[in-house]
Amino acid sequence: MLESEEAIKVMVNGLPGKVATVVAEHINESKNLDLFPYALTGIDISEKTCDINGDGIELITADRRDEIKRRKKPEISVDFTHPSAVDSNIEFYCQNRLPFVMGTTGGKRDTPGEDNLDTIEQRVRDSEIVAVIAPNMAKPIVLLQEMIRYASKTFPDAFKGYSLGTVESHQKGKADTSGTAKAMVDYFNKLGIPFKKDEIVMIREPYKQLIMGIPKDALTGHGWHTYTLKSENGSVLLRFTHNVNGRDVYADGTIDAITYLNKKINAGEKGKVYSMMDVLKGK
Amino acid sequence: MLESEEAIKVMVNGLPGKVATVVAEHINESKNLDLFPYALTGIDISEKTCDINGDGIELITADRRDEIKRRKKPEISVDFTHPSAVDSNIEFYCQNRLPFVMGTTGGKRDTPGEDNLDTIEQRVRDSEIVAVIAPNMAKPIVLLQEMIRYASKTFPDAFKGYSLGTVESHQKGKADTSGTAKAMVDYFNKLGIPFKKDEIVMIREPYKQLIMGIPKDALTGHGWHTYTLKSENGSVLLRFTHNVNGRDVYADGTIDAITYLNKKINAGEKGKVYSMMDVLKGK
Structure with missing residues (x-):
């Protein structure tokens, strides 16, 4: 869709992966969301662009991701990259104050009832951004x-x-x-x-x-x-x-997570991690 | 089984009804429970006894139930009578301090968040007995x-x-x-x-x-x-x-409810109503 003032600008990282592609297609078709014209991808990906409903999305490999800092920032990033890329991507989002929805597994996660130091959730809590982190978006x-x-x-x-x-x-x-x-x-x-x-x-x-x-x-x-x-x-x-x-069910959940996260950004929340349970509760 | 010192003495009211019969059979076969040799029944029941695994249980119609006062009391009564009999049976149990498990519907029940005056639960709470009241024992x-x-x-x-x-x-x-x-x-x-x-x-x-x-x-x-x-x-x-x-599933639940209620009696609880949820929680 055409970029509008109200639509949330979303970068979908992990293209041309299967789930990322379906999510990007749904975002592209959504009235309330704008698909960003470039995305992070793995260093082993040779494609330069990825076709989403006829739109070419420029793929930027992880080693070149600092280029993104010089461009227009997305409002929310969605991450369906490889589990091995999770740690370094979260560092990137936190450093560059990019709120994100993480739909992959990988990285050290919070365990209830334990000291959760050094987890991906803790890194977001230490930052000024908000994120939805969920191993399953369905x-x-x-x-x-x-x-x-x-x-x-x-x-x-x-x-x-x-x-x-x-x-x-x-x-x-x-x-x-x-x-x-x-x-x-x-x-x-x-x-x-x-x-x-x-x-x-x-x-x-x-x-x-x-x-x-x-x-x-x-x-x-x-x-x-x-x-x-x-x-x-x-x-x-x-x-x-x-x-x-x-894979539509993952796209539906991701879009709900984006909408939820956007509300939290607008409410001025900082340094908070939400789960898919929070998204489901809607509060 | 033979009456033992430890076994809980249980009267099953509602015989020869189908669910009451299955419950009585399971109680009769249980090591920890003793089936009482008499039971309350509806005034429209013409049978004088009900056969449970070869044991004849004497049936006492509701109009003659004051006779029970002159006999040995059961420790716990189980009620699978007709919904129309619920109100008058609960009065009988409360007046005669007979803890009971009620497995039928009927009677005015507590509604969450409302003033629950005059309900069957309130009558138990006003008494010195304890009871499990559940519209479904499964x-x-x-x-x-x-x-x-x-x-x-x-x-x-x-x-x-x-x-x-x-x-x-x-x-x-x-x-x-x-x-x-x-x-x-x-x-x-x-x-x-x-x-x-x-x-x-x-x-x-x-x-x-x-x-x-x-x-x-x-x-x-x-x-x-x-x-x-x-x-x-x-x-x-x-x-x-x-x-x-x-109907075995109802008998299983009823036996669990009896065991649970017996624990509450032994713990000295008085004037309390438990649900099947409490029985499931086991606390």
């Missing part, structure tokens, strides 16, 4: 995880005697077990169900995925998870399913 | 409802733009829509999904239930519920399922 997944976390904290061992089955399907390229599934298993353990993470059934074969009902065009990008709890005598079954096709 | 259902309630309170409108589908299947005899399904719809409404209670799909036809996979012997007693949320563009599906066959 709102429905974050919400479901939070519901199960709440249950596991409030009603420990409530499902004692139950058994668990966990199946997750992701695109062929994903080698590791889903981090969301592992986190969910932790919560189910706290609810009294013994289950090891290596018992999680991983589906990576496209022919199995088609049989499961995953649409053909989502074979290259999806996350389907099912958690099934059964009582000892088999008379009770509880099942939680979250099926995501494509 | 722990997994109570827990799932509480998770969704928590989400709806913490993240209002988090599923704005989503659509909902709700299907519930119960035995042929159940005329009304499930109260659990209606309560869940209230929570989904608060999460931002417009959906009317009359849009809940009720399945009552045994042939459809067999196709759904409900076991033949559960056709006369089951509750299968599925809530499906879909994002506007269809790329995200969330699904919550709770399938219960038979």
Whole structure:
């Protein structure tokens, strides 16, 4: 869209990565957001530009990123770069007072109840900027995880005697077990169900995925998870399913995070880190 | 089982009703509980005794219930009588200092945030007894409802733009829509999904239930519920399922409630009402 006075100017770093591209496309199509014409990328990226809905976004490799200081600053940066780039990017955002939304994993993160020195969150708190840092931008997944976390904290061992089955399907390229599934298993353990993470059934074969009902065009990008709890005598079954096709859900969450962060900037907040939970609460 | 010094003596009122019978059977089989040899029943019941695993339990109609005062008192009463009998039974328990677990609906109940005068809970609080009062004794259902309630309170409108589908299947005899399904719809409404209670799909036809996979012997007693949320563009599906066959789940919850209440009695608590949530928390 055309740049307008009110629209929030957003730089999407991590192009031409898959998630970054979908996020950039959604931002480009949004009425309230302006996609910045240049973006940070990894030093191993040879492309000079990335096409987003016909607009060419100039790609600036990490080693040349000081060039950005001489240009017009974005209001908010979005970061979907490689986990290994997280630490140095956060340093860059903090030093240059660029509020950001971080949607990747990587870097040392805050652990509840511990001294969180030297974490990426602490570096933002020490700075004058605000940021949303979330390992998962998919709102429905974050919400479901939070519901199960709440249950596991409030009603420990409530499902004692139950058994668990966990199946997750992701695109062929994903080698590791889903981090969301592992986190969910932790919560189910706290609810009294013994289950090891290596018992999680991983589906990576496209022919199995088609049989499961995953649409053909989502074979290259999806996350389907099912958690099934059964009582000892088999008379009770509880099942939680979250099926995501494509990457739109990450873009939706990112746009909500940008809008939320912009409110915080306008309210004059400084040195604060928000989570996707804060974005969901909207407060 | 044989009466032992340690076992909790429990009277199950509401026999020969279906849920009361299953509860009495489980109590009879439990090591830690003793089933009392007599029980209160409705004035319209003509049977004089009810057979529980070969033991004959004497049935005492409500109009003759003062006879119980002259007998040995149970430590805890369980009430699965008719909703219309709730008020007068609670009066009886309070007057005769009989701690009880109430598993039926009916009677005026506490409403959060209101002056709760004249409710069944208030009558217990005014007495010297303790009680567990819960419209649903099924722990997994109570827990799932509480998770969704928590989400709806913490993240209002988090599923704005989503659509909902709700299907519930119960035995042929159940005329009304499930109260659990209606309560869940209230929570989904608060999460931002417009959906009317009359849009809940009720399945009552045994042939459809067999196709759904409900076991033949559960056709006369089951509750299968599925809530499906879909994002506007269809790329995200969330699904919550709770399938219960038979009535064992109510007996399990009731036994937990009895054990919990017994702890409170031993701790010297007086004039207190607990919910199934308290039982689940175990505190």
